[in-house]
Amino acid sequence: MAKQNTSAWSGKMTAATQFQTVGALFRFMKPYAKYFYGALLLAAAISVVNVLLPRLLQTFMNQHLHRMSPTWRLLIVFALLYFTITLVKAVAQFFSDYWFMSAAEFMVEDVRMKLYRKLHTLGMRYFDQTPAGSLVSRVTNDTSSFTDFWELFLTLTTGVFAIVSAFIAMWLTDVHVMLVTLLFVPLLIGSIWLYQVVATKVYRHMREKLSQLNAQLAEAITGMSVIQQFRQESRLAGEFAQTNNTYYQARVRMVKTNSLLLSPMVDLLYGGAIIAVMLTFSWTSQSATIAAGTVYAFLSYVAAFYNPIDSAMDSLSSFQDGVVAGSRVLAILADDTLEPTQQTPANGRITAGKVEFRDVSFSYDGEHDVLKHISFVAEPGQTVALVGHTGSGKSSTINAMMRFYEFQSGDILIDYQSIRQLDMADFRRQVGLVLQEPFLFYGDIAFNIRLYNPQITDDQIEAAAQFVHADEFIQRLPQGYHEPVVERGAAFSTGQRQLLSFARTIVRDPKILVLDEATANVDTETETIIQQSLAKMRQARTTIAIAHRLSTIKDADLILVLDQGEIVERGSHESLLAQNGRYADLYRMQMGEASD
Numbered sequence: 001m002a003k004q005n006t007s008a009w010s011g012k013m014t015a016a017t018q019f020q021t022v023g024a025l026f027r028f029m030k031p032y033a034k035y036f037y038g039a040l041l042l043a044a045a046i047s048v049v050n051v052l053l054p055r056l057l058q059t060f061m062n063q064h065l066h067r068m069s070p071t072w073r074l075l076i077v078f079a080l081l082y083f084t085i086t087l088v089k090a091v092a093q094f095f096s097d098y099w100f101m102s103a104a105e106f107m108v109e110d111v112r113m114k115l116y117r118k119l120h121t122l123g124m125r126y127f128d129q130t131p132a133g134s135l136v137s138r139v140t141n142d143t144s145s146f147t148d149f150w151e152l153f154l155t156l157t158t159g160v161f162a163i164v165s166a167f168i169a170m171w172l173t174d175v176h177v178m179l180v181t182l183l184f185v186p187l188l189i190g191s192i193w194l195y196q197v198v199a200t201k202v203y204r205h206m207r208e209k210l211s212q213l214n215a216q217l218a219e220a221i222t223g224m225s226v227i228q229q230f231r232q233e234s235r236l237a238g239e240f241a242q243t244n245n246t247y248y249q250a251r252v253r254m255v256k257t258n259s260l261l262l263s264p265m266v267d268l269l270y271g272g273a274i275i276a277v278m279l280t281f282s283w284t285s286q287s288a289t290i291a292a293g294t295v296y297a298f299l300s301y302v303a304a305f306y307n308p309i310d311s312a313m314d315s316l317s318s319f320q321d322g323v324v325a326g327s328r329v330l331a332i333l334a335d336d337t338l339e340p341t342q343q344t345p346a347n348g349r350i351t352a353g354k355v356e357f358r359d360v361s362f363s364y365d366g367e368h369d370v371l372k373h374i375s376f377v378a379e380p381g382q383t384v385a386l387v388g389h390t391g392s393g394k395s396s397t398i399n400a401m402m403r404f405y406e407f408q409s410g411d412i413l414i415d416y417q418s419i420r421q422l423d424m425a426d427f428r429r430q431v432g433l434v435l436q437e438p439f440l441f442y443g444d445i446a447f448n449i450r451l452y453n454p455q456i457t458d459d460q461i462e463a464a465a466q467f468v469h470a471d472e473f474i475q476r477l478p479q480g481y482h483e484p485v486v487e488r489g490a491a492f493s494t495g496q497r498q499l500l501s502f503a504r505t506i507v508r509d510p511k512i513l514v515l516d517e518a519t520a521n522v523d524t525e526t527e528t529i530i531q532q533s534l535a536k537m538r539q540a541r542t543t544i545a546i547a548h549r550l551s552t553i554k555d556a557d558l559i560l561v562l563d564q565g566e567i568v569e570r571g572s573h574e575s576l577l578a579q580n581g582r583y584a585d586l587y588r589m590q591m592g593e594a595s596d
């Protein structure tokens, strides 16, 4: 699988998309425009100072040094002037780099936060389709590579300032020699183009290989238990070694390209320009005297012209990285797979907890209905159980009711109000959801029950834990309620995690309970505790429960048997057994009395 995995890194971007992405990166920078443009202004000033200094030396050499008679006073004035300008340049350089790069860091922090917030607004559909690893890499790595992008931008802009001011200075110094230097510009542009063509290919290949390496690694880590069970270690290691080797070869090609085309090529052109300048000066000197200071200044300008090109070419390769990263970040920000929206105004509140599904149909992809015309009523305090084969639509019913996905037709009413008109914060507070796989956060036991609700006191936490029979095992832990929870609670058993998630739900005293009964195997004693807790939790609360073991919902007020998204049977346990239909078959099968 991993081998066919082509990454976004390897995909080609059109010039228009690249342009749009760069535009968006500039918009991200807008809040920090003050620092950003301030830094660029300083960079422009520095490049002017860079050509002023050789000019100062030129004047000093030509007018005073060659006479061998500079006075002490003049020497001191010159030294002071040169030192002051250099000092001002150093200070300006500091602020230019500092402002620019801190603006870039601020921007990265800001975009990372924007992305994080956006992720919380995306619907479950988005997460169904996007691997978590790829999102992690977008929020961390991709945003970080913006800094490289801005670093390159600064190098390029200062490079342009330096080149323009070097040309103006050359022009002011000697037009003829400047024209000779100009002859090298097409050659330089040609070399930059050649490097770009070769380097883009090499870098793309490299990123493709790296992405394959990441994909193989991720697959190996997530599937470790299967790999070990089926003894796939050596096969996977072989595949990893192969990709690792192609990645290494791609990197060697990158090193070769850079070693060959970067500094040596620019150095050759620089050498050529120096020779041409010297030859032109020698030729002109046959008709007129050329002052040494002028030659020195000119050579400095040629250096000022070539130096930025060298460093800009070096980092040009990261330009595309930044743009590709930018486009991946933008794709998330622009994604409209949002969580279902409420109508305005949505201020309905849950009071009694009556739940009604009225002819609800729902599909994940907008084409295939996984729920078809579902209708039922759960009066306040009643329990409605959903049963059926795997894939029959039990979880989908809960997904629609919890507003994780938008349903397409019909309506879900709570206390006679459409679910779309309910105040979402109140809805989340009043509807307690207990999933099969309890999710525990990094922190401690009390934290996992309280979950940032400061109104929940320690006494309430303990009371909730006692209510769901979790207190007993918590008290036995070395640090009790302050026992650390790490790695999603891997140190706790499945049953203990279940009980903690019950406590977390019950401490909020919800009016409605939505339960996805755990199928995980727990020992009989824990199973009994869990069932007792669930029964207590359901008392005086409307409960919609997915039941895998029918023995646990015999006392439900209404049992709905689902098949391919439709309710095919409904009634109480006794009435359904009496019907002798699917439910009766299922029940007998589970009780080990399946009839032929």
Ligand SMILES: Nc1ncnc2c1ncn2[C@@H]1O[C@H](COP(=O)(O)OP(=O)(O)OP(=O)(O)O)[C@@H](O)[C@H]1O
Residues within 6 Å of the ligand: 128, 364, 365, 370, 388, 389, 390, 391, 392, 393, 394, 395, 396, 397
């Ligand atoms: N996130 C999803 N995206 C697309 N289709 C989905 C998604 N989740 C479930 N389905 C499809 O919806 C149908 C109903 O699945 P659902 O999970 O509701 O069944 P279930 O009765 O809860 O099954 P199980 O007992 O195995 O949990 C199935 O055909 C399933 O493939």
